[in-house]
Amino acid sequence: MSFKIKETVKWQEEMLVGKLVLFERIVTINEIPGKNLGLKFLVDFKRTEENNPEMKIILIEGGEILKDFQNNLKSIGFQFESLDGSGQWWLNSTIGCNVDSLIKGYSCASFENVAKFRKAHAMINSKSITYTMTFDLELEELVNLPKAKKVHEKLYLDSELSDVKIICEDKIFHSHKIVLSCQSSVFKSMLNDSDMVEAKSGEIKIPDISPITIENLLFFMYHDDLDEHKISGDLMLAADKYNISALYKFCVNYLNKNLTKENAVDVMNSSYLKNENELFAKACKFVLKNKFVLKNKLIGKEAWKDMNKNNPDYVVEILDAIF
Numbered sequence: 001m002s003f004k005i006k007e008t009v010k011w012q013e014e015m016l017v018g019k020l021v022l023f024e025r026i027v028t029i030n031e032i033p034g035k036n037l038g039l040k041f042l043v044d045f046k047r048t049e050e051n052n053p054e055m056k057i058i059l060i061e062g063g064e065i066l067k068d069f070q071n072n073l074k075s076i077g078f079q080f081e082s083l084d085g086s087g088q089w090w091l092n093s094t095i096g097c098n099v100d101s102l103i104k105g106y107s108c109a110s111f112e113n114v115a116k117f118r119k120a121h122a123m124i125n126s127k128s129i130t131y132t133m134t135f136d137l138e139l140e141e142l143v144n145l146p147k148a149k150k151v152h153e154k155l156y157l158d159s160e161l162s163d164v165k166i167i168c169e170d171k172i173f174h175s176h177k178i179v180l181s182c183q184s185s186v187f188k189s190m191l192n193d194s195d196m197v198e199a200k201s202g203e204i205k206i207p208d209i210s211p212i213t214i215e216n217l218l219f220f221m222y223h224d225d226l227d228e229h230k231i232s233g234d235l236m237l238a239a240d241k242y243n244i245s246a247l248y249k250f251c252v253n254y255l256n257k258n259l260t261k262e263n264a265v266d267v268m269n270s271s272y273l274k275n276e277n278e279l280f281a282k283a284c285k286f287v288l289k290n291k292f293v294l295k296n297k298l299i300g301k302e303a304w305k306d307m308n309k310n311n312p313d314y315v316v317e318i319l320d321a322i323f
Contacts, residue, residue: 007135059102156222166204171211183221186242233270259286
């Protein structure tokens with residue numbers, strides 16, 4: 001839906017002959033059919049440091065309303081005329097005039113011809129002068145179109161066009177060679193090397209990673225994004241295993257800033273395995289600080305036992321990181 005606004009405001013100012021009349025005035029445009037705009041413009045007519053005339057128009061109310069529209073400010077006109085007709089001047093300004101410039105303060109470029117303005121103003125003999133401002137706007141409401149999905153986003157878990165299956169425990173993820181190959185050099189080797197069993201069967205079996213972690217991994221591969229609350233130490237390890245560097249960095253950066261009582265032990269174990277020393281040290285100190293709350297999470301955990309069994313120096317590394 002589009003609207004046209006053409007508002008004209010007139011007022012008079014007293015003046016001394018030969019003196020430049022300065023003023024500061026608020027101009028209001030109340031409404032257009034069906035829309036209560038409540039636009040207020042501050043029109044500030046003053047001298048510059050060089051004693052030249054300068055007019056600045058500032059939108060002081062209604063800026064947020066106008067941003068809902070595509071705007072075509074056809075012109076903002078300004079003129080003065082003496083009652084006896086002894087002097088008159090007119091400008092029509094459009095260059096660089098838009099919602100943003102009006103909010104910041106729009107200076108009318110037409111005042112560049114200072115000599116012409118001064119000549120017209122000097123001819124005035126009457127003691128009062130009439131000013132006229134004309135706002136000529138065309139507004140068209142913005143239509144918020146839904147964000148179009150990219151091709152690889154549309155393919156996510158699409159079984160009809162799937163040409164490879166990822167099997168994780170009892171769950172099957174319908175996937176696509178082109179997406180997996182573009183995002184992971186490991187998957188690319190599996191699926192494009194004719195000697196690999198995955199290339200022959202069209203199936204990738206993953207027995208050592210949980211289905212939820214694989215689901216989050218695949219979501220990132222298809223969307224280049226992921227809900228941060230789904231990031232975990234296990235996902236970081238999976239990203240490293242399949243050489244998905246963007247996801248790996250995403251995980252490390254997030255976990256560095258978001259250690260919690262729920263993920264600290266998991267992060268400590270995962271960061272140790274990948275030599276992420278800064279993250280490992282932070283996680284260790286976090287666990288120590290919250291040792292009473294985390295006691296049941298840490299002691300007796302199978303993952304904790306496995307880490308100690310498979311990595312004899314693990315406890316020593318934790319002590320080094322803490323102290």
